[in-house]
Amino acid sequence: MKNSVAIEAQAPEMRKQNRPSPFMNEMRKHGLLYLLTLPGMLLIFVFSYLPMGGIVIAFQNFNAIKGITGSEFVGLKNFEFFVQSREVLHVIFNTLFLNALFILFGTLASVGIAVMFSELGGKWFKRIVQSLVTLPNFLSWTVIAMFVTALLSSDTGMLNKWLEPLGIGPIAFFNEPAIWPLVLVLIKIWQGAGFGAIVYLATITGINPEIYESASIDGASRFEKIRFITLPLLKPTVILMMLLAMGGIFYGDFGMIYALIGRNVMLYSTTDVIDTYVYRALMDLGDMGMAAAVGVFQSVIGFILVVTVNQLARKFSPDSALF
Amino acid sequence: MDAKRLLMILSLFMLILTGCGLISQSGAQHQDVEDGPLPVSLKFMFFGDKPADMDKVLKEFEKRTKQTLNTKLLIDWDAPEEFKQKVKLNLAAGEEIDAVFDASWMNLEQNVAQGYYQSLDRYFNNDEYPGLKKAFSPDYLEANKIDGHLYAVPFTQFFHDIEVVYIRKDLRERFGMDKIESYEQLEHYLQMVQKEEPTLIPLALKGDRGFFRMFASEERAVNYRSDPYFVSGTGIGFQIVLSQDGKKVLGATTLGDPDSAYAAYPVPLNDPDYFYTALDRFVDWNTYVQTDVLNERNPMLLFEAGKAAAYEGTIKFWSEVRQKLQTANPDADLEGFVYNSCMRQMEKDCIGTDYRAWNNLAIPVTSKHADDTMQFLDWLYQSQDNHDLFELGIKGEHWTDAEGQMYKSTAASASYLFPAYELTWNPLMSRINIDTDAEALKLLRYSADPKSYYPLPMSGFVFNPAAVRTEMAKVQPVVSQMLQVFNSGLDANWRATAAKTNEKLRKLGLEAIRVELIKQVEAYLNRSGN
Numbered sequence: 001m002k003n004s005v006a007i008e009a010q011a012p013e014m015r016k017q018n019r020p021s022p023f024m025n026e027m028r029k030h031g032l033l034y035l036l037t038l039p040g041m042l043l044i045f046v047f048s049y050l051p052m053g054g055i056v057i058a059f060q061n062f063n064a065i066k067g068i069t070g071s072e073f074v075g076l077k078n079f080e081f082f083v084q085s086r087e088v089l090h091v092i093f094n095t096l097f098l099n100a101l102f103i104l105f106g107t108l109a110s111v112g113i114a115v116m117f118s119e120l121g122g123k124w125f126k127r128i129v130q131s132l133v134t135l136p137n138f139l140s141w142t143v144i145a146m147f148v149t150a151l152l153s154s155d156t157g158m159l160n161k162w163l164e165p166l167g168i169g170p171i172a173f174f175n176e177p178a179i180w181p182l183v184l185v186l187i188k189i190w191q192g193a194g195f196g197a198i199v200y201l202a203t204i205t206g207i208n209p210e211i212y213e214s215a216s217i218d219g220a221s222r223f224e225k226i227r228f229i230t231l232p233l234l235k236p237t238v239i240l241m242m243l244l245a246m247g248g249i250f251y252g253d254f255g256m257i258y259a260l261i262g263r264n265v266m267l268y269s270t271t272d273v274i275d276t277y278v279y280r281a282l283m284d285l286g287d288m289g290m291a292a293a294v295g296v297f298q299s300v301i302g303f304i305l306v307v308t309v310n311q312l313a314r315k316f317s318p319d320s321a322l323f
Numbered sequence: 324m325d326a327k328r329l330l331m332i333l334s335l336f337m338l339i340l341t342g343c344g345l346i347s348q349s350g351a352q353h354q355d356v357e358d359g360p361l362p363v364s365l366k367f368m369f370f371g372d373k374p375a376d377m378d379k380v381l382k383e384f385e386k387r388t389k390q391t392l393n394t395k396l397l398i399d400w401d402a403p404e405e406f407k408q409k410v411k412l413n414l415a416a417g418e419e420i421d422a423v424f425d426a427s428w429m430n431l432e433q434n435v436a437q438g439y440y441q442s443l444d445r446y447f448n449n450d451e452y453p454g455l456k457k458a459f460s461p462d463y464l465e466a467n468k469i470d471g472h473l474y475a476v477p478f479t480q481f482f483h484d485i486e487v488v489y490i491r492k493d494l495r496e497r498f499g500m501d502k503i504e505s506y507e508q509l510e511h512y513l514q515m516v517q518k519e520e521p522t523l524i525p526l527a528l529k530g531d532r533g534f535f536r537m538f539a540s541e542e543r544a545v546n547y548r549s550d551p552y553f554v555s556g557t558g559i560g561f562q563i564v565l566s567q568d569g570k571k572v573l574g575a576t577t578l579g580d581p582d583s584a585y586a587a588y589p590v591p592l593n594d595p596d597y598f599y600t601a602l603d604r605f606v607d608w609n610t611y612v613q614t615d616v617l618n619e620r621n622p623m624l625l626f627e628a629g630k631a632a633a634y635e636g637t638i639k640f641w642s643e644v645r646q647k648l649q650t651a652n653p654d655a656d657l658e659g660f661v662y663n664s665c666m667r668q669m670e671k672d673c674i675g676t677d678y679r680a681w682n683n684l685a686i687p688v689t690s691k692h693a694d695d696t697m698q699f700l701d702w703l704y705q706s707q708d709n710h711d712l713f714e715l716g717i718k719g720e721h722w723t724d725a726e727g728q729m730y731k732s733t734a735a736s737a738s739y740l741f742p743a744y745e746l747t748w749n750p751l752m753s754r755i756n757i758d759t760d761a762e763a764l765k766l767l768r769y770s771a772d773p774k775s776y777y778p779l780p781m782s783g784f785v786f787n788p789a790a791v792r793t794e795m796a797k798v799q800p801v802v803s804q805m806l807q808v809f810n811s812g813l814d815a816n817w818r819a820t821a822a823k824t825n826e827k828l829r830k831l832g833l834e835a836i837r838v839e840l841i842k843q844v845e846a847y848l849n850r851s852g853n
Contacts, residue, residue, distance in 0.1 A: 063437050064414035065688055081796035085831065154614035155524055156630055174615035263531045264617040265804045266813075280800040284556060285792055286407055286430040 058292040071289075078293035087277065092250075095273040099249045101185050107238060107245075109193035114200035114234075115226055133194030141259035144191060148260055152183070177270040180261075184271065188256070196241075203237045204230055239313050239320035247306045250298040252276060274298065359390045363695045365421040367398045368413070369745045370406035375738040380716055387712075394699055414439055414687055421690040424745045425475060426682045427555060432469060436787050440474045440685040446697040447473065454705030455697070458749050466678035469785050471850075476700060477680030478748040481770040484637040485666050486536050489644060491632055492658035494520065503660045504667075506538070509633075513611040516632040525611040527622035527631035533810025534608065535635055537662050538601035544675055544779060547588075549598050552675045552779050556786050558795045558836055559802040559828070562598055563844060564588045569780060570848055572841050577833070578805075579825025605812030616811045627651060638770075641763035642756070659762065669769045677782035682744040707752060714747040715739070715754065725757040732758060784847045791839045794832025801828060 020028075027034065053068070058078055060071040082088055113133060120126045136144075151158050152173040160170040173179060207230065215225050252273025261271045278294045306322075314321035374380075381396055388394060401409050407430060410423050425431040425440075434440060446452050447464050459477075467477040490503060490512060498515040500508065513525040528534060539551045546565045553560035561575040567589075576584045578599070585593050592598075613619060613631070623640065625631040627647040636644075638659065645657040665673035684700075686693050703709050708718075715722040715730055716739035722730045743753065755767055769775055788795050805824045808814050825833070 062415075064411045065437065065439055067415055067417070077793065081793045084793075085797045085800075086827075087800060149618065153618075156625075170614075172614055174618040262618065262620060263803075263807060264615075265807045266617050268804060277800055280803055281796040284558075284799060285788060285795055286411075286433055287792055287796070288408075288411060290792070290796055 055292070055296055057289055058296040060289050062287075062289040062292070064288070074289070078287075078289045079297065081281065081290060082278070082294050082297065085281075087272075088274075090269075091272050091274050091277045094270060095250060095252045095275075098181060098184060098252070098271070098273060099245075101181060102188050102253075103242060103245045103249070105185050105189060106193055106196060107242060109189045110196035111200050111231075111234060111238060113193055113197040114204055115230055117197065117201055118204040118230065119222065119226070130194075134198070135194070136191045137195035139191070141255045144187065145259040145262075148183075148187065174264060175266050177267045180267055180270050184256075184260070187260070188253075191256075199241060200234060200237060203234055207233050235317065236320035239317060240322065243306060243309055243313060243320075243322050246309045247302045249305060250274065250301045254279065360393045362393045362395065363692060364395045364397055365692055365696055365699060366419065367396060368401065368406070368410055368420055368423040369398055369742065370401050370403045370424060371742045371745070372740075373398070373400040374716075374741050376716060376721065376735075377739070377741075380712060380739060380741075383717055384712060387709075388702065392695075392698060392702055394695060396699070414689060417689055419689050419691060420687050421692045421696045422684050422686055424682070425685050427679065428681065431475060431683055431685070432556060432785050432787065433789070434685070435469050435474045436789055439687055441688050441690070441693055442472045442474060443476065443686065443693075443697070444473050446701075452697060452701040454701040454703065454709075458704035458751055463678060463680075463750070466782060467680055467683075468783065475683035475685040478682045478684065478744055478746065479680035480743075480748045480750060480753040481767070482676045482678060482750075482776055483674045483770050484639050485661055485766050485770055486635070486663065487638050487641075487659040487661050487766075488526070488537070488633055488635050489626060489641075490658050490660060491648075492656040493654055494632055495658065502658070506662070509660055509662075510608070510611075513608075513633065517611070520632060523629075524613045524625060524631040525633060526608070526613075527625040527634040528612050528616050528619065528811060529622050529635070530617045530619045530811070531807055532635070533616070533807065534601070534605050534812065535810070537608075537635065538604040539663070540598070540601075541663060541665060543672070543777060546780060547592060548780060550601075554781070554784060554786060554840075556788060557840055558788075558798045559833070561837065561840060562592075563781070563840070564592055565780060565848075572844050572848070575837050575841050575844075577825070577837075578809075579821035579823075579828075581822075602809055602812070602817050605810065606815050606817070607812070609812035612811060617807060617813070629655060638763050638766050642759050645760060657760075661766065666766075666769075669765070669775070671774050672777040674770075674776050675779045676776045677779050678776070679782070680748075682748065684746060703747065704749065704752065710747055710749070710752045711754070714741060714743045714752075716741070728754050729757040730754045732756060781844065781847060783851065784844060786840060786843060791832065791836050794835045797831040798828055798833055798836065801831065 056068055057071075059073060059075060060068070061074045061077075062068075062071045117126065117130060120129070149157075152160075154160060154170050154172045154174065157170075157173070159173075163169040163171070171179075173183070211229055212225055215229060220228070252275040254273075254275035257271055257273055257276050258279070261267050261276070274294065278291065282291055310322050377398070381398075385395060406424075410420070410425075413420055425434060447455050447459055448461060449456065463477065464473055467473060467475070488509060490509075494516065495503065495512055498512065498519065500512060500515070503509050503512060516523055516525040536551045540549070544552055546567065546569055547562060548554055549562040550560060554563060559577050561577050563575045564573045564587075565571065566573055573587050573589075574584065576588075576595075576598075580595070582595055585595050587593075613622075613625070619625075622631065622634040623636060623644060626634040627644060629648070629652045638661075641657070641659060648655050648657055661667040663673075686696055690696065703713060711718060711722075711730075716736070718724065720733065721735050721739040722733060725731045741747070747753065750771065750773075755764065759767065801824065805820065809817050809821075814820050
């Protein structure tokens with residue numbers, strides 16, 4: 001019995017040896033193309049994979065002079081402050097909630113804008129509008145924060161000045177945490193949705209025009225063409241983009257939130273995210289190990305989320321899964 | 324074949340790249356066949372914007388010192404928010420940096436505790452470095468030591484930037500009021516603004532600063548440290564009370580502690596309200612403050628634009644504020660109310676200080692040019708001319724001389740705005756702008772006079788947070804959240820809130836910080852008692 005099993009196990013290998021392996025075959029065929037990707041892959045390896053060794057810092061009482069090899073190893077001690085603080089649950093909730101809103105409404109707005117652009121005629125008009133819509137993406141959050149203050153301030157804000165003749169207000173936006181998820185989502189859409197639409201617009205442009213033509217011949221209206229051709233063909237891209245966004249869902253948008261909210265404690269209950277919280281906690285200490293620990297925590301959770309969501313995507317829409 | 328050719332091209336390309344590197348390196352080595360000392364390049368790391376004419380000034384510096392120092396300065400200018408991390412990353416990478424800016428409000432003490440900086444003791448009070456000996460008095464250096472050693476060169480022009488409430492002189496006169504000399508008169512002015520100029524914000528404050536030191540205790544702290552002279556870097560401010568002879572710690576208390584915690588203190592410190600009366604006044608005065616005060620980053624702008632009738636700041640900006648206010652509104656005029664009464668009357672022994680400079684330059688242990696760096700600093704402080712070159716730029720171009728250690732701006736001054744606090748501020752050598760308003764000038768002179776100050780108890784004490792860093796990180800966000808609300812007078816029930824927060828803080832590790840603080844203070848007292 002034993003012998004027969006051994007022979008059976010050997011058999012496939014024997015067969016393999018007779019034929020060149022698929023890998024070698026592929027190399028022989030497209031070797032030059034692979035060579036072309038080499039610099040890119042090296043670059044990614046050097047700048048994205050090698051630095052991962054730095055994760056060690058999260059487990060060290062890191063000392064810049066002693067370096068990664070010489071610093072004292074402290075296990076999970078750097079994670080303690082983050083895990084033990086009670087505020088953290090609240091901050092994690094805010095991060096997830098705000099990012100979920102950003103992803104959801106951002107995607108909706110971007111897809112909407114992309115569809116509208118694809119339906120627009122008039123070459124010049126289209127170009128100008130497209131530039132205008134993408135423009136806010138290039139403004140820094142600090143500049144946007146100044147607009148927002150000028151708009152929403154209670155004493156001098158424009159919005160309150162406009163509302164005054166209507167007998168409304170003044171609304172103290174900067175003392176009213178409940179409004180802020182809405183305000184942040186609106187600002188985020190204004191800032192990023194136009195730029196985000198570019199990817200979707202590219203996908204729509206790539207759709208075979210013959211499909212639309214044949215639909216027109218069958219008597220489909222414009223709206224029906226969007227509903228039954230554009231949107232279904234956009235689905236894989238939308239899911240792909242959402243998957244990518246999932247990886248960052250544990251990262252609060254520090255640049256945005258810190259610029260807009262700053263140190264306004266009145267709004268912390270709905271706007272304080274992991275990154276702003278950690279910034280406050282470690283600003284005076286300047287401890288790299290503890291900061292790295294939070295970073296590792298965020299990445300690990302983000303990674304788990306991407307894998308889970310990808311798994312779900314594969315189940316419900318196999319075309320759109322990343323891997 | 325094709326693949327081979329491609330490989331060849333690639334390897335040739337790489338060769339060229341490395342070749343270039345080699346060529347430029349050897350090029351640098353060739354230069355030093357000249358008279359004078361061997362050329363040295365020093366790498367400095369500063370934060371902020373590079374002055375437009377920095378290179379011009381550096382060229383002038385190289386020209387002047389070709390035969391003596393033969394030093395080239397390579398200055399990195401980084402954005403303030405990235406600066407701290409970048410310094411650490413460079414140190415971790417073993418890069419040779421010859422001088423970095425650091426300060427107590429950055430991470431100076433922590434970085435010294437981590438062993439990042441070289442001890443500089445040997446360069447001061449040393450006849451080989453006459454410039455440093457002249458510009459840095461032994462007392463000044465002593466006060467800036469950490470654990471008995473000097474790890475960073477201290478820079479300061481004045482030991483205190485006097486706080487002031489700026490008001491509109493034109494409005495005050497219109498209201499028929501005399502010059503403001505007390506909180507009562509200030510309040511009257513604010514009330515008049517509310518009545519007569521309802522569109523104006525009566526008093527604009529900065530969000531994370533609040534009322535700052537308004538209503539603070541003016542008593543001279545002999546045996547205790549408390550607001551406004553807290554020991555910094557402890558996560559939350561502690562009142563540290565010493566025994567009569569100053570040799571023992573009676574206790575360290577903080578906001579929200581039960582009354583019993585104060586029992587061991589002598590009268591009147593045993594009443595917690597002694598330390599906190601200002602918070603009640605903040606609540607009373609909140610009615611004069613802008614609604615979105617916590618969101619305010621720069622109340623100066625509100626005042627300058629004529630949207631606020633008063634703002635709390637410091638005398639440093641006096642001339643600038645007046646200029647901008649009058650540009651926006653030619654009829655407006657500025658007046659300042661220095662709210663601390665003994666500073667207002669410019670009394671002697673009024674301002675408590677630990678004579679600690681608030682800005683420093685340190686030499687990392689990775690530097691191999693410590694001597695050269697210190698020789699440069701020595702040159703800088705050797706003569707007023709050298710010092711002026713870096714602080715103000717080229718004489719006749721960026722500034723002109725004025726009598727009595729003053730200078731006058733020129734049209735080109737704006738192209739050389741050097742952050743003097745990162746290299747050249749010095750009580751003996753820094754000049755004052757002659758365009759400064761007369762009133763501000765008097766106050767500046769007062770704050771430059773050593774007789775205006777008295778030494779605070781435990782002035783050489785520096786808290787090392789290494790042992791309690793987890794607790795600090797847990798406590799800090801909660802504390803800053805609470806204090807910001809209190810400092811602007813937004814919580815009328817601050818006593819209850821403080822007590823509740825205090826309990827929460829105890830669960831997060833407040834006690835561990837307190838115990839560590841007392842331990843370190845006692846160790847300090849034992850050391851300095853001998």
